[in-house]
Amino acid sequence: MCSKNRQESLVIYWFRQDLRLSDHPGLTKAVDLALANNRKLLPIYILDDENAQTYRLGGASRWWLHYSLGSLATSLKGNLNYFSGNAEKILCSLVKTFDISAVYWTIAYEPWRLQRDLAIKAALIKQKVEIKVFNGSLLWEPSRILSQSNQPYKVFTPFYRKGCLASGVEPRKPIAIPANFEKTLTSIKSLIQQSNSDLPQSHPNTRNINPNSTQSNRIVTTDGRLDRTLDRTIGYVESLENLRLLPTGSTKNWGKIFASVEKHTSLSNTTLTKKQSSLLTPLLAEEQIANVDKNSDRRLAEEQIANVDKNSDRRLAEEQIANVDKNSDRRLAEEQIAKIGETGAKKVLTQFLKIGLSDYKAGRNYPIRANVSRLSPHLHFGEISPNHVWYTAKSSISKKKSGQKNQFDENLDHFCSELGWREFSYHLLYHFPTLPYESLQVKFKNFPWLNDKTQLKRWQRGQTGYPIVDAGMRELWQTGYMHNRLRMIVGSFLVKNLLIDWRYGRDWFWECLFDADLANNSAGWQWIAGCGADTAPSYRIFNPILQGTKFDPDGAYIKKYVPELTNLPIKYLFTPWEAPLTVLTEAGIELDKTYPRPIIDIKSSRNRALQVFSSLKK
Ligand SMILES: Cc1cc2nc3c(=O)[nH]c(=O)nc-3n(C[C@H](O)[C@H](O)[C@H](O)COP(=O)(O)OP(=O)(O)OC[C@H]3O[C@@H](n4cnc5c(N)ncnc54)[C@H](O)[C@@H]3O)c2cc1C
Numbered sequence: 001m002c003s004k005n006r007q008e009s010l011v012i013y014w015f016r017q018d019l020r021l022s023d024h025p026g027l028t029k030a031v032d033l034a035l036a037n038n039r040k041l042l043p044i045y046i047l048d049d050e051n052a053q054t055y056r057l058g059g060a061s062r063w064w065l066h067y068s069l070g071s072l073a074t075s076l077k078g079n080l081n082y083f084s085g086n087a088e089k090i091l092c093s094l095v096k097t098f099d100i101s102a103v104y105w106t107i108a109y110e111p112w113r114l115q116r117d118l119a120i121k122a123a124l125i126k127q128k129v130e131i132k133v134f135n136g137s138l139l140w141e142p143s144r145i146l147s148q149s150n151q152p153y154k155v156f157t158p159f160y161r162k163g164c165l166a167s168g169v170e171p172r173k174p175i176a177i178p179a180n181f182e183k184t185l186t187s188i189k190s191l192i193q194q195s196n197s198d199l200p201q202s203h204p205n206t207r208n209i210n211p212n213s214t215q216s217n218r219i220v221t222t223d224g225r226l227d228r229t230l231d232r233t234i235g236y237v238e239s240l241e242n243l244r245l246l247p248t249g250s251t252k253n254w255g256k257i258f259a260s261v262e263k264h265t266s267l268s269n270t271t272l273t274k275k276q277s278s279l280l281t282p283l284l285a286e287e288q289i290a291n292v293d294k295n296s297d298r299r300l301a302e303e304q305i306a307n308v309d310k311n312s313d314r315r316l317a318e319e320q321i322a323n324v325d326k327n328s329d330r331r332l333a334e335e336q337i338a339k340i341g342e343t344g345a346k347k348v349l350t351q352f353l354k355i356g357l358s359d360y361k362a363g364r365n366y367p368i369r370a371n372v373s374r375l376s377p378h379l380h381f382g383e384i385s386p387n388h389v390w391y392t393a394k395s396s397i398s399k400k401k402s403g404q405k406n407q408f409d410e411n412l413d414h415f416c417s418e419l420g421w422r423e424f425s426y427h428l429l430y431h432f433p434t435l436p437y438e439s440l441q442v443k444f445k446n447f448p449w450l451n452d453k454t455q456l457k458r459w460q461r462g463q464t465g466y467p468i469v470d471a472g473m474r475e476l477w478q479t480g481y482m483h484n485r486l487r488m489i490v491g492s493f494l495v496k497n498l499l500i501d502w503r504y505g506r507d508w509f510w511e512c513l514f515d516a517d518l519a520n521n522s523a524g525w526q527w528i529a530g531c532g533a534d535t536a537p538s539y540r541i542f543n544p545i546l547q548g549t550k551f552d553p554d555g556a557y558i559k560k561y562v563p564e565l566t567n568l569p570i571k572y573l574f575t576p577w578e579a580p581l582t583v584l585t586e587a588g589i590e591l592d593k594t595y596p597r598p599i600i601d602i603k604s605s606r607n608r609a610l611q612v613f614s615s616l617k618k
Helices: 025-036 049-055 059-075 087-097 111-126 156-167 188-198 230-234 257-264 274-290 298-307 314-327 329-339 342-355 357-363 376-380 386-400 410-431 453-460 467-479 484-497 502-512 518-529 544-551 556-561 581-586 602-614
Strands: 010-015 040-047 081-084 100-106 130-134
Touching: 010 025, 010 087, 025 040, 025 100, 025 130, 040 087, 049 111, 059 342, 059 502, 087 100, 087 111, 087 230, 111 130, 156 410, 329 342, 342 357, 342 376, 342 386, 357 386, 357 410, 386 410, 410 518, 453 467, 453 484, 467 484, 467 502, 467 544, 467 556, 484 502, 484 518, 484 544, 484 602, 502 518
Parallel strands: 010 040, 010 100, 040 081, 100 130
Antiparallel strands: none
8 A cells, every 4th residue: 555656546526415516615625735735536325234234215306316416417517426335345445456555435324335334444544545534514503402411402593503503603604616626527437447548557656546446356457457357356336327326117107116116115015905995096197198207208107107006097097198398398307407416506596596585584484485495405415505504594584685774574484493303303312312213202101003004105106185185296296395384284184083003104105206315204204293302292283274364375285286176175185085075076086086085084093092192102
C-alpha cells in the first residue's frame, strides 16, 4: 500500500440517499480534496440488498431510484459508477484494485446502515484509506438534540420548539454546487480504457491501478489488462438498466408487482372468494392501464388486458384501453418521470412556494388541493436538501413581506414544523433503533391483533366499502404517493377498526410509496397505532365518514380515485350503502358488484377498539 503513488490516487465519493450536486457538504469536500491534490474523483452508487435484508427498497422506491440515479448520472456527465452487492466487500475490493486514498460519504441514519458503515469505516482505515463522513440530510444532528435531563425527546413539540429551534444552533446555510467538479470526474470505464491504452508499456504500474492487485482477485489479466469480468469480482454493474430497479418481465407497470408484494407481506397463501376476485379484477385492469409508463407500449397494455382472468368484464377492460389516451395517464407518467432528480425537485419546490404555501396551514388537510409540497420522495432520496427547502421557503415569504412590521407567517411556520416532524422521526429512529419493528410501548407486546388476511387484502386494494379509505389506497397504488390526511385515515382504519397489526400497514406502504422512508414510515405507523414514543390517547380513531365529509366536502378526491361512484349524489357519496336502490341504480351502482358494501361496521368496530386499547395494562 505504501508504494501507491498518492499524486495519482483516486478519491471515491459514495452516493447513497444524497442524489444531488448542490448543497452537498460531503461531495464538496471530496471535490476540494481531489482538486487540491490533482486527484481524480470516482463517484459510485452501491445497491446493497445483501445488508439491507428486510429493509431492501420496495418496488415503488426502486422505480423512483432508477430515474433518480439516471438524473444524477447526467449531472455527473455520465461518470456515475454502479455496483450491486455487499458494500463492505465492494469497497474493500475497489481499494485492492485501484489506488484509492480517500472515501467520503454522507450519513444515512437507518440502523442497519449505521452498523454496516461502522464496519466499513474500520476496514478501510486499516487499509490506510482516509474516511470522512458528513451530515447532509438533516437540519439538526439527532445525536446532539437532547432534553435538559440529557435524554432523547419523546414528544414532538418540546423536541422541535425547545430542542431544535431554541437550541441556538441554526440549520446550516445551503452551499453551491462545487466549482470545477467536472474536471475531477472519472469512471471505471475510463480507467479501463486508460489502462488498456497505457499497457503493456506501463504495466504493472498502470495509472490508478493498485500495483499490489494480484492475479488471484482477477482484476488484472495475464497480459496485464484490466479484467472485463469486474462485475463478478467487485460487483461492478456496467449500466443503470443492469441494476434492475425497474419491474422485470413483459411489463413495467405496477400491476405485476402484486405477486412479489404478496410474498413480501407473507400473504401469498391467502385465497380470495370468487365474489371478491370478481370485485377486484376490474380494479386491477384499471390499475394496469393507469400506470402504463413511458417505456411500456400500448401493445403490452393490451396483452395485460387479454390476460385479466375470465372473471373480469372484458368489455369494461376494453373501454379502459380506449380511454388510455383520453385520460392521458401515459402523459402523466412521463410528467412524473420528468420531475425525478435534482432539477425536478427544485421545480417542485418553486411551484409549491408559488401556489401552495400561502394557504398551507389549512389547505394541507384537503387531499384534492395543491397546498402540500409533494417533496417527500425528493427529500428521501436527497435530490434536494432540507436546508435548501427550509431557507428557500423562508426567503420566499420574507420577500413577500419585506417592509411589513410583523414578518411572522403561520403558513411558513407550519410548513417548517412539518420538516421538523421529519427531523423528529429521525431523532426517534436514532435513539430508538427498534422503532421500525417493535412497538415502543411495552404494553403493546402481546396486543391481540386480529390480522384478518381477507380484510387486509381488501384494504390494500381499496375495496373496503368506505369511499375515502378506498380513494386513499387507490391513490397510493396508482400514483406511489398518498396525501398525509389519507395516511392517517387509512392507517387508523387498518389498526383501530380492523385491528390489524400496524406492521402490515408499514409493509404495504414500504412497497407502494415512492417516499417510503424507514424513519417517517415507522414513526407514522407507531403514531397512528398509538404505540409509539408519545403516549397518544387510544381514542384517536378517525371516522372515515366524518373525515370524508370534512376534508373532501364536494367528493372531488373520492371521485378521482373511485370513479365508479362518480354519479352518486354527494348526500350518499361517503355512505353508498345508505342510498336507496333507485338512487344507486340511477348512478349505475350495484352494491357488491360495482362497489362493495363496507367490510366492517364503523361504530361497533370503534367500540371494540376502544375496549381493547383501554384494557392494555399501563
Ligand atoms: C402512517 C404514516 C406513514 C408515513 N410514511 C411516510 C414515509 O414512508 N415517508 C415519508 O416521507 N413520510 C411518511 N409519512 C409522513 C407524511 O405523510 C408525508 O411525509 C407527507 O404526506 C409527504 O407529503 P408532502 O411532501 O406533500 O408533505 P408536506 O406537507 O409538503 O411536508 C413537507 C415535508 O415535511 C415532511 N413531513 C410532512 N409531514 C410529515 C410527518 N407527519 N412525519 C414526518 N415528516 C413529515 C416530509 O418530508 C414532507 O415532504 C407517513 C405518515 C403516516 C401517518
